[in-house]
Amino acid sequence: MAYFNLAINPKDAIKLKSSGGKNSIDLTNFHPSNGKHVEDDWDVQPGDVITWGDYRAESTYFVDEHRRLLKNQDTSGSGYLTIPLSITRLFSSALKHYASLLEHEPYLVAEIELGPTDGIFVEKFGSPLPEAIRNRNDISYTFNPAEITLYVTVGRNKAYAFSLDGTKTKDIVDYIEVANEKKAAFIVKYNIQEEEAYKKWPGSLSSSLLPAGWSCQQHGTLSGGYHYTQGAWKLQGPEKTKEGAYEIAKKYYDGFGVNIIWQGD
Template sequence: MAYFNLAINPKNAIKSKSSGGKSPIDLTDFHPSNGKAIGDDWDVQPGDVIAWSDYRADKTYFVDEQRHLLKNQDTSGSGYLTIPLSITRLFPSALKHYASLLGSQSNLVAEIELGPTDGIFVEKFGSPLPETIRNRNDISYMYNPEEGTFYVTVVSNEKKAAFIVTFNIQGEETYKKWPGRLNSNLLPSGWSCEQHGSLSGGSHSSKGAWKLQGPEKSKEAVLEIAKKYYDGFGVNIN
């Protein structure tokens, strides 16, 4: 895969296929948006990452299977990259395909969504999943490269509860102390914390919302965890 930073180098980062990948394409006036088709002559491949922002992965896109732009859906809520299942399913092994990105931009990727046939099961656990597990549609898989942690989530028929955490962090000192997204390993079993809506931010600011969701039976415990975790940051939890 390839990573192109057009925020730094919009005139020369991407080359033309017609020149055999030698001549650059000036993309200074190209304005990205989710679902927008890219030029036929762009020398890029599905799964490649194109950034239009020098702040983390705020304005970063994937090239999808139809050569359209797919905007990064930052599930961390802190401006990092989430590689979605619609992209990782295109490759036998997501970790191998994105090895160069994980090596050169190790702090950029927050989560990698995986399918049940991904090579990670053989690479990390020695064998593929049994067919009975692969065929289930109530299980999701995710790898956090920074933590080196593999998450398996089973959807149940339990009654669900949810909270929305809205935040608006401003100022260098506050931003340095901001703990970011509430990690799932701090929550009771079955609970998750995902981005809710859009996220905006700058070098010393972050504004957006997260959605805490899980079994209703433990909602009071989660509410207390969230209040303590974000104490002093003026967040709104409802």
């Protein structure tokens, strides 16, 4: 994978294949646009990144499989790079292919869209997704390099986060299999004001401790100060395992005087 910055070096960044890489092409007057063809003599490959902008990833394009320019579709809305599925599916492992970019420009890439056969599942989670999951067309996978997190979206459900640290493919499969089931939710309200309790306060309940498909997220506003914190967590997941999730939360926050309320009560 190559990254060409034509905003800085429009005359020498890209070489001519016909010269064996010795001569460059002057692209000072080249005006990029989405779908514009890249000349066959440009020494570039599908998946390469070419930028004409001097701010983050504005005016940045990918070379697609047909040697056309594909404009960056910034899903962050803040000028960062989104590597789309149409590009990452060309490679067996998107993270390996773009490793040099992620290393040298760690904050440039906002999201990497991945296919179900991408190498991330074997490399980071231990095994490939089962064929039945790979063949589904209602699931999307997105990797956030800054958070080192894989987000899995099933149908119209909110994206579910999986940390690369400690997650196994089975955890992802378990979530996918229950993602469309009827949901239940409860709120854990807390008001920690004593120094000793504040020091022991465990914070958010990790989804790895909850039944498959359950998550714990901040609910409403959070306030705090010196040895003081007040707020609420919302726990949500499949209704069939709600009692198990409730008991886990009750035990996790035991001794902190929290108030647990089923949503809708």
